Amino acid sequence: MIVPELHDIGKLVDKRATGIEHNFENAPFRLENDTWRGIVEHHCSRNFQKYPTSPDTFKLCIADDLAAAFSRYTIEGEDAHVFNTHKLWNPPSETMTQSFIKSAEEARELFSFLAKNPTANEFFEKYEDMLRKRTEHATRGKNITSLYTHSKLTGQFFRILISDNSAFSLKSEELQGLNKEEVAALINKKKKTWNMSIMRCKINFAQIPVKAKDMNVFKVLEKLIENIKKELPDNIFFSTSNELLIVTSNVQEPLEKIRKKIEDLGFWMDVLYAETQVGGIKPQLEDIRGKKEKMVMYPPLPNEISPPICELCQISKARDQPLVDEESGIKEFLCEKCWRIREAGSGLPKFVEWESSEKNPKIGWLKIWLDYELLLKSLSELYSRYLEEIRESTLKNQIEIRFSTISEFQWDYDKFLKCFEESVEKDFGSGNVQKILPDFLAVQIDSFNLLKNVLLRFNELYDAFFPKFKDVSSPLKLSIVGSNIKFPFLETWRLLQDTRNEINIQLIGKGYIGLKVKDLSVFLKTKTDNKALLYKLIKLSEISPKLAKITLSDRSDRDFYPYTDLRLAVEKFGFENILTYAKMMGD
């Protein structure tokens, strides 16, 4: 059985230094196993002598193509070789001009490793560093994904292609006696006749958490996503805390699996699905030419429900017996599913502790959102800019982003979320931070001015991970809600979902701040140290926000000159933003 992830292992060897082709067709060593056959036969082009001669290497060749970050726009010539990955959102500062293995002796070590018939995991474990640095395609303009991502995706596509012999039918006889050109023609033919499906599922919950225990619904969602990922390891090409991008030979099977799971939980799901020829499969579902459908999948909903209706999800009949809170005596009517969630005990222990504390602490709710469509658009824009920069000319057509680029982004996105969580924990202490989802945290704070630290950390990490997104529209959005712990969570959740700006800060009772990520560092330098002036401004705004705004520009006001910094900040960021920031810092 071919281990498809190893097909490009030869790219770790520098061809110019060793003379060895990356498919090892001219290597001074040879092995007799399936993976070796895969390595040697995974190309079918004029650049290589060997070509696919069996159904599995034939499918590996197609999988390799689907997992590539191909662009027609490349730079030719000697200086066009670049071996490190140019992440569009975070390009490297240095250029790597050679691959890692530069001598035949070192290449032998690689051969010895291959001779042990390693698994994909062993391969990634041993060579992860090299694979992450080395680009899949060492040509300027094509070097936008790592060999690591490309190898992983090739494995996924390969297993999809071999898992369904009726959708991707190919008999050994079809390849018998064909020369390279004929095999290439057959590959093209199969890419047009075989069909693949892609679907984007957005999982939503109907439950509106009102108690700390109801927040379990987020943990249930997290487990559900993990569970689906485990069940469909080869089909998921991108995911967030509630979205999945799934590639499959037949949409019905995975869809039915997910539908059953969400139905059991009382969740519902938005599905966008497209089916097209293998050669036309791409992450831009909306642009796919072929069969397309939008669906919404709910648990069975009766036309009428006689009271009581479930107070949490409001789409199911509640049990006749209410749930009675022992302390307050409050009765709540819940359906079986929501009852189960409530009774599961809290998956968020710190939050329960804060809620029951007599301190009535303030909470900063921090949610990071990722806009998938905007991600594709921004990546496409950054790719165009990269190509224009190296070609020194403007491109006529929009560049399409392929699966490998979004998967490459996924690594960094997940790492960014992890680092964000760690830095917030470092700033506030782990006892004061409750992780709700990987992209959703709650922080116990004494005053709202501490939220400035969150913004600083977010900005630092954004600069470290995605600096180039500051030049285009940011697909990452940050929502912060500052409130008292008793403030109803359902309202907090509504506010968190308001992502009209890239940075959205809602301070209950104080106001709203809406910013672009690129303006964040300048905004945070706004001087708010003159408390007396700010106090005056806030008090004026309580009478009339317009009066407060006018006062800033009133030359006869004795504080006209001391207001200069604030006035300039207001001109740049707007009065509401500055006023709310002043209130936040004055808290």
Place this chain on the structure above:
Amino acid sequence: MNLLEFRLKSEALCMGERTKKGTFRPTITTIPYSQITGALKAYFGIKNIHAVGHFTKIPKKEYLTFSPKNYVTGSSRLPITVEFLVDVEGMVYILKNDDTHDFPEKIELSIGALRTRGLGNSLLTKVGEIEIDLSSRESRKKNMNAGILNTRVPLEHLDKFAIESRKPVYGYLFKPTSITTGVYVLSLFEGSEVYAPKVLLRGG
């Protein structure tokens, strides 16, 4: 199909959702079929009324905390916090039929919750009449569009407003069956993708 178009103004309005946690009653930010139709039916005392609506600007929210009194025991219950909207402006569309065609130009009525505490006093002022002609492609193009629904309508009344569901967001609205009883009926909520009269769409 003709819709009578009214402008709605209210100083304070609580289009209450069902109470949460026994102590918090949030408000919704659209005008559902059940609320406005119920209010109009109560005002005019006629049954054949079908109306929907939405707000034209994002209303500001405020909160009122009070302790409802149990009149039997004379004791106060746990305090309840009610969310309500202030300086509300919206549009209401009433289906024109034999019972509604001669509705007055101005209607003063109470909508929503907490009317005994002064909330919900609203003024509807007639703006005009919208003819939704579905007979030809040209006329459909003029008044109809695909977009995001801006109100809540029971499924059983979708055809009355020429709404076709494309990608639904479902929920339940209360439907009284007598003075003291009622059922919840499956309804299309705001945020649904639909093909509908432009006036019922977000941004329409």
